[in-house]
Amino acid sequence: MSSYDDRPWLAVYGDQPADYAIEFESALDMFRTGVERDPSGVALRYFDGTITRRELDELTDGLASGLLANGFAPGDRLAVYLQNVPQFVIAMVATWKAGGVMVSINPMSRQRELSYLVTDSGATVLLALESLYDQVAREVVPDTDVRLVLTTSELDFQTRNDERLFAGVTRQRHEGTVDLLELIDRHRGQTPPPVGLRSDDVAFLTYTSGTTGVPKGAMNTHRNVVFTAQVYRDWVRAGRDGAIFGIAPLFHITGLIGHVAVSLLVPAPLVLAYRFEPQVVLDAFVEHRPASTIGAITAFTALLNAPGCSRDHFASFTSVYSGGAAISPTAEQAFLAATGKQVHSAYGLTETTSPMTVTPLGATSPVDPTSGALSVGVPAPNTVVRIQDDEGRDLPLGEIGEIVAAGPQIVAGYWGKPEETAASLPGGALKSGDVGFLNPEGWVFIVDRKKDMINASGYKVWPREVEDVLAEHPAVRESAVVGVPDEKRGETVKAFVSLKAGAAVTEDDLIAHCKERMAAYKYPRSVELVDELPKTVTGKILRRELRG
Structure with a gap:
């Protein structure tokens, strides 16, 4: 099967319908229905307080x-x-x-x-x-x-x-x-x-991070909010087994939809803990015994490395998802080994009102045998994801290009910026700026951000591939790979690495680890050990700050 419109990924959903009805005209209607269903139920838990x-x-x-x-x-x-x-x-x-x-x-x-x-x-x-x-x-x-x-x-x-x-x-x-x-x-x-x-009215403005120019206000409509809340309820199972834990910042699209909106829809209690502090979060897990959450893999890594973290802290969870950045197979397996729980992948942007792709709960994301990348899921219901070249032409399944998505979750545009809207959202489809591919079954794999590609002696090096190899080293906690100027190669590969507590390894050891596992043009020529990598508040690693 080679056509995006044939939607080969529908088989992953089993008996679920190909067309997915949006249940409410507005997010306010969604909230009011939740109140009618369970007026005395807990909406919010905040330490020892309830509402x-x-x-x-x-x-x-x-x-x-x-x-x-x-x-x-x-x-x-x-x-x-x-x-x-x-x-x-x-x-x-x-x-x-x-x-x-x-x-x-x-x-x-x-x-x-x-x-x-x-x-x-x-x-x-x-x-x-x-x-x-x-x-x-x-x-x-x-x-x-x-x-x-x-x-x-x-x-x-x-x-x-x-x-x-x-x-x-x-x-x-x-x-x-x-x-x-x-x-x-x-x-x-x-x-x-x-x-x-109305469904086309703007529910909230969420601002992009401004990595390529000034931040832009994405106009997330009520239709966007209701649809993506339903996706979290039905395919992620958020809130259906108990409380949702708000590990992601609420201002971010992941928190707005994967925590707040879905808790209003189900309805289910939402547990809040002010801001992310690993020990406080672990204590809240034990106190409130939540059933679901979604957060950046960096947040889960911080929890696993916190003193006293054990399987009991995660015992109540039936649905754990990672979003915001693709995760490595090594990170997935480390989480499973430490908690006994499978962390599932989802992928979305501010402009997709959170999920563009999702691994249905219980499904196992495949690993691409060539790149070693873990899939970020299949397109959400009613969503078509295409891979396109720089001229906007569809590429065959399996080829690498820009990820472009169309569906009910795509924002109406950028607030007050018609030119930027026309450039990034032509015809209502989002040009994501992420590079990836779909396999024949419709699983989506992210290679990297287009702007982060390293050109070393004319060869393309995608930072994430190097980071995934570094993640396989037992001493590595986190890494970030960037291109730095080089007189002979134009650019060369440099890695910044933070180590696990108590681990000891040299820069040369890490270079050798990569050299044994990668083509000669890909492995890092230099490694710098750091205590912490710079991150956004949502846990994304900021490569741009490492380029200097």
């Missing part, structure tokens, strides 16, 4: 009414500048109830970045942690369209105040701001007027 679905409905009614009373109008944007706290979910749902669009902002953003995101989105309301307002936002807000600043604390909705996370944190009140919970209390018991959200 039921009925309470979440009441809190969001109060906030939506408060927003409208302060001039917020349908179509307006509310920017959320928070860690993984219940207020994030409250703000998301309340924004929809007020007919608006949520803008999710990385809490690691500093003044220049925050200023750009708030200005570009045209947000009129900003919700920030008190500490982030004090340290960053207070200098930004006066030069933006923000008319209302809401602040809140990570100490709210729980009483444990874990010193590992909250040491030195105190409540702060800032002039010109309004406390979130006080605003909700002033409007508690009020019901906002009905809003007619």
Whole structure:
């Protein structure tokens, strides 16, 4: 079978339908149905605090009414500048109830970045942690369209105040701001007027990382959100066996869909722990016994390397997925050996509203015999993934090219950027910027990012292949491979490597390890040992920072 339109991957789904109905007009309808199904069930757990679905409905009614009373109008944007706290979910749902669009902002953003995101989105309301307002936002807000600043604390909705996370944190009140919970209390018991959200309306703006120019606001619609939440429920089984653990940052598309949206759909409890701290997360696993999660493989590696990590910490999980970056077969096997659980692969981008491809729960991702790469799954339902050359022509199955996807999860475009939309989303299909291939059964394999390809003496070297070989060495915890200038070869291969605790190995040992296993033009000519590799808050390794 050689046609993408024949969708050979459908066989992987077994008896599931080829065409997959989207169940709700909007994500708000999805939330309301979940409340009706289980009003007394727990919606959110945050350390020792809980919020039921009925309470979440009441809190969001109060906030939506408060927003409208302060001039917020349908179509307006509310920017959320928070860690993984219940207020994030409250703000998301309340924004929809007020007919608006949520803008999710990385809490690691500093003044220049925050200023750009708030200005570009045209947000009129900003919700920030008190500490982030004090340290960053207070200098930004006066030069933006923000008319209302809401602040809140990570100490709210729980009483444990874990010193590992909250040491030195105190409540702060800032002039010109309004406390979130006080605003909700002033409007508690009020019901906002009905809003007619449609499937094509924008649910939230999620900003790309800006690795190739300035960040762009992807317009994730309500159709996108509902569809991908269903994919997580039905093919990942998120929430169907118990609580979902929010290991990924909620501002990121993985957290927005793989944690929040699917928890609203099922409905299922969502467990939050402020931010990723391995020991705190492991303790929360034991306390709350969640059934599913999805996160970057780097986060799972950090958990496995945390003191005292054991199989018991993962005993309750029935669904564990890795997204955000392709994982190596070595990492997959290491997780299985340490936890007794299979980590499944999924793949998506901000512009695909999380999953573009997914390994159905219980299926085993194949390993490509030539490259040694582990598949990132098959195209999600209603999704067609193609491999194309630089001129946009389809390549035969098995050939390497750019991954291009079309389906209900593809965003409507980039906020205020029609030229960028036309370039990256021609005809509504996404040109991912990732290089890979499909095998004849329709399994997708990622080779690397197009921009990360190394040209060594005219030969193409894909960093991920070298990283996978390095991962096979027992001393290696993580690695990142980049191209560096070389007078003779144009570029040559350099590896940055962090080691496992207590491991000892030399740079020459690692070079020899690769040289024995790779073609002469591929193996790294230099290795630099580092304590930690630079990463985004979502756990992706930042190769660009290593190029210097």
